Amino acid sequence: MKALTFKRYGKSPEIGFSDLPRPTLKADELLVEVHAAGLNPIDNMVMTGMFKPILSFQFPATLGSDLAGVVVAVGSQVTRFKPGDAVFASLFDLGRGSLAELAVVPEHAAALKPANLDFVQAASIPMVGLTSWQALNERARLQAGQKVFIPAGSGGIGTFAIQLAKHLGARVGTTVSTSNIELVRSLGADEVVDYKKQAFEEVLHGYDAVLGTLRGDALEKAMAILKPGAKIVSLIGPLDAAFARARGLNLVLRGVFGLMSRKIRRLANRQGASYSFLFVRPDGHQLAQLGQLLEAQRIRPVIDKVFNFEQAKEALDYLAQGHAKGKVIVSMR
Known part of the structure; x- marks a missing residue:
């Protein structure tokens, strides 16, 4: 599968697209076809190595934390989701990334996508x-x-x-x-x-x-x-x-x-x-509660700019400028 990765910490992290093996699932995990990934400032900060003592990655490491997409497979112990479900999640602090065609999401980190949001809007929410x-x-x-x-x-x-x-x-x-x-x-x-x-x-x-x-x-x-x-x-x-x-x-x-x-x-x-x-933690139950507020239109997504997958590196560069009004999103489709 195609993923945007970095290969080392520091000033030359070697950001680029890599062909990675199709992920395998543990019993409590979902395999999600990513439709959109939301970017956050920490996605750029991670590559500097400043969180190296705290966050664990195996190189090449897939970038990105937030995603929205469709479940294509579930592990044997998953009870809350099934293939075909539209979900959103944060993968932050889980040693994996969202800027990829497929992503593995622990069941506890996922929630059903709010029905009134498209995938781009939903990907703007998790972190x-x-x-x-x-x-x-x-x-x-x-x-x-x-x-x-x-x-x-x-x-x-x-x-x-x-x-x-x-x-x-x-x-x-x-x-x-x-x-x-x-x-x-x-x-x-x-x-x-x-x-x-x-x-x-x-x-x-x-x-x-x-x-x-x-x-x-x-x-x-x-x-x-x-x-x-x-x-x-x-x-x-x-x-x-x-x-x-x-x-x-x-x-x-x-x-x-x-x-x-x-x-x-x-x-x-x-x-x-x-x-x-505060170091945010993934939590699907909290995401579900936020989803209810979004469906009731008590809160609305605010999106600055949407890039396509091939422009993902440019999207990170744009975010790093610090002038976005709301969220920057990468759409896979």
Whole structure:
């Protein structure tokens, strides 16, 4: 089968198409014919090797995490799906990729595709949907009436997280450039800061939660807008010791990650807030719940651009520029 792969970590990962053997199934797995694959910033970050101590790949490694497609075979212990079912899933952190003609998906990671979405739309959902759900529902425990700051509201994660936060009854603050103000307001954002004209930390106040989506000093600046008891959930680091413990990493890495996050945790403590790093996990049951919201049109996909499979490398390059409004998708058909 054809797949977009990389062969090593670093500045020259040798990205290209490879002919790989048809995958074989374990008892609890599905073989899915991929119709579309959603791209995420971490797909580019993985190739640098920055997650090498955490994520395991065998080279050549297939790129991509999100997919939507049709089940063509199931393992002997699979009970929730059958050949012919349209599904969507995230393969992130499973040592396999989605930018391929066929993908192996563990049953626990898959959900039926929302009936009102096509494959391109469905492929835009898994990672941003699960990340938003796990950050806002599980980690921040966002309640109706609370205020959550979701910077970079026009990006892939921002466009979904704003809608989920509004569904949960929260008030949402975000930052965008002038041209994207109308977009995030249409998604439900209540307080919108044009970062080219104003500093968000001088405008916003009284926030109960912050979703860390931007590198640099954005998290440190966000301390100024927090209430005592606020929760900071970061998707981009720094990694912390709690994450290392949850992954079963050794004491050395626990210590390293603890040092990496010491400054931000200290700043959070001064504000009476808490800090944690979130590494999204595949979860088909959560995807199914998100699918219900999508079918009820409580949340809608936001897609910036669709590339064909032969343009998959160009799609990754386009995503790396950081200007996408919503998601970038590779369509196999």
